[in-house]
Amino acid sequence: MKSKLYVPGVGQAGVNQLGGVFVNGRPLPDHVRRQIVELALVGIRPCDISRKLLVSHGCVSKILTRFYETGSIRPGSINGGNGRHSKKTYSTRIEMNKCQNVGVSPPSSSSSNKIVDNEESSSVRNYHSFPTSPDHLPSNSYSTSRYFSFHHHSQFFFQHQPPPNPSSDEIDASDDASDDDEDQDDEDEDNNSIISVDTKPSTSSSSLIKHSIENILSNKVTIKTKRPLSSSSNSSNNEQPNNKRQKSIAC
DNA sequence: GGCGTCACGGTTGAT
């Protein structure tokens, strides 16, 4: 059960069981997708992510699965422009991500894809600075497996990265990336705290990432293995329309 | 309880 409302210029918007607003048939905003990946990478479980970001579990699972498989947080193609060639786009995205990381221009591609890959490669570079010591590993087993799964796929990209030489190409690339970020729309303003991580030294990146995640979570969500269900959540102004929604939120 | 998967209805862009 979901309420629907018409948003001019957007289409048929709806509210899911978690209370999140979505537009049926349209991909989630990029910053939401990025937050999903960010939260997953720091060990937050998908169920917590779905609750926090008010995105359905299936969507979180789908986005994370795609990210782990392709390294892309972007929706397939609808907004990218080539809706009917998306599968080919996915296969080429991986190649182009690799090319981005070695500083080689991707094979012939549309301008939209270039923009996408600049952002994605930037994201991948960000995640490369994630902590690798066991002290920073996610606590639970599922997150740990996902964590290693990501790093497994990350190495696929990172092994093509040039050695950390901030003198020449890296600086130019970061400058270009920053210029691209400035040219992008307001959506990326929400991601500045995250994107800016890659320009920082790796020693402080973990704290910055943690800080950015805390910002995302607004200091309200803590990684817990057990959720309190009884008092505050039920007594809040969140009305439960039916038992199904109650069950869904409580799970 | 948490997760992966699938059907469904919807949107988008190409033909």
Next chain:
DNA sequence: ACATCAACCGTGACG
């Protein structure tokens, strides 16, 4: 300009 089709989207339900 309009209709049709295929691909993709997120949601919700199921196992």
